Amino acid sequence: MLVTKRMKNWMTVIGGLFALTAFLSGCTDSVASNGMQAPPPQALPVFAVHPAEAATNDEYTASLEGTRNVDIRPQVDGYLVRIYQDEGAFVHKGQPLFQIDDKVYQSQLDNAKANLLSAKAAQENAQINVNKLTPLVSGGVVSDVQLKTAQASLDAAKAGVAQAEALVTSAQINVGYTTVAAPVDGYLGRIPFKTGSLVGKNDAQALTVLSQVDEVYAYFSMSEKQFLDFKNRYKGATVEEKLRQIPPVQLVLADGSVYAQTGKVETVEGQFDRTLGSIPFRVTFPNPNGLLRSGNTGRVRIPGPQSSVLVVPQESTFEMQDKVLAFTVGDSNKVAMRPLTVSGRSGNYYLVSGGLKDGDKVVYTGLDRLKDGAVIVPQVISLDSLLKASPL
Incomplete structure (x- = not known):
């Protein structure tokens, strides 16, 4: 009788364990099933x-340049003693940019002026001799040979004065060259030299580059096929007449924005580049605020037909x-x-x-x-x- 009760108790425990296992398994399957459900469609x-x-817009990669990019180079040799303007500054025509030590050239000018004074004194002395001999020759007191000799000396003295004046002018020019001024209005580029640098007119590197950018040129190129399409699209007997038919074009800047001013296609070169197989065009854009600079890049956008x-x-x-x-x-x-x-x-x-x-x-x-x-x-x-x- 005792054995039977124990067996019943064990059977009850085992049955409970099976029921608990089944319940836990069902819960796990339910969680797993819920976790694998696909999200609803978006x-x-x-x-x-x-x-x-x-309107179909044709775009061409372009590089920008100022209407004038001037290399600023010294005309005399010497040490830089002053740099008047900083890189990137806007300067006006005639404004000083650099100062080269002028002591040597000022000394040459002083020496040339002294030589001029000496030459003028020699000319005056020769003139006195001519004036003195002229009446004596007329009176037959002395021969005309002496007068001719005196006249030749006067002519030589006059030549000496002219030569001395030329040397003074040359020395003055050299002194003027020691101040390097801006030849046009524009923006200064990089200045590779510093105060104390020795510079000269035979240097390979310029003192700086001055860019005149009140207007800028945008250069782009067309392939041979694009050039033929261009000639077929616009009316005119000549390329120049066809260029005048192109509507105002836009400039797309490097950040994707469109420049506020429109430009005009003005010129095309006379022949194709044999290496690249393309022909360059030039567009002029107004740049009243100086926002565009030489070296910028962008895309020229030419509007096409509707x-x-x-x-x-x-x-x-x-x-x-x-x-x-x-x-x-x-x-x-x-x-x-x-x-x-x-x-x-x-x-x-x-x-x-x-x-x-x-x-x-x-x-x-x-x-x-x-x-x-x-x-x-x-x-x-x-x-x-x-x-x-x-x-x-």
Whole structure:
């Protein structure tokens, strides 16, 4: 009887353990099952693409230069004793920039002036002899040979005076050269020399470069095909006439902003660069506030004709391996990455010539949270409303 009770107790304990294990296992399975549930689809804005009238802008990489970039070089040798202006300063024509020690040249000037005084004294003495002999020759007291000799001495004295005057002028010029002044208005570049440096007119390196930038030149190049397109696009019998037909162009700066002033394409070189296979153009931009400097880079944007093209906001695209892509929405609201063929830009939009067709649905924003094949909940918006808020 005792054995039977013990067996019943053990059976009860074992049954309880099985029940507890089953309960804990069920809880674990429930947590695991809940943890593996997929998140709900994202709700993202989607628009349908359609053609719109847009101007196709052609852009060319450009480098900027001042209308005049002048190397400032010394005309005499000597030590720099003063640098009047700092690098980057705006200076006016005639304003002093550098001072070279003038002691040697001032001494040469003083010596030249003394020689001039001596030459003038010799000329005066020779003139006295001529004046003295002239009446004596007329009276037959002395021969005319003596008068001719005296006249020759006077002529030599006059030549000596002229030579001395030239030496004085040369010495004065050299003294003037010791003050190096600005030949034009403009901005100073880097100054590689310091006070006490020995400088000379045969130095390979200039004292500085002075850039006149009230206007700037933007140089860009066209390939042979682009040049032929340019000639076919604009009316005119000559290249000069075609240049006059190009509308005002824009300058896109290195940070992507557009320079406030428009420019004019003025000249094109006479021949192609055989190495690069391109021909350079020059655009002139006003620069009244001096915001542009020599050495800047940017892109010259030439507006093209209006045409009907598919447009996609740039914020609806992303780049991968030098390709521009967008997410399109297909069946079952699944998204797919699609590469785009971009033919140009207009405002904040890409002009798309391939990769999309009229009516295709494109995800507007939230691309950083998407993967190829993901399912979304489309929130349809109108492309026209986007174009109205941010025109082409």
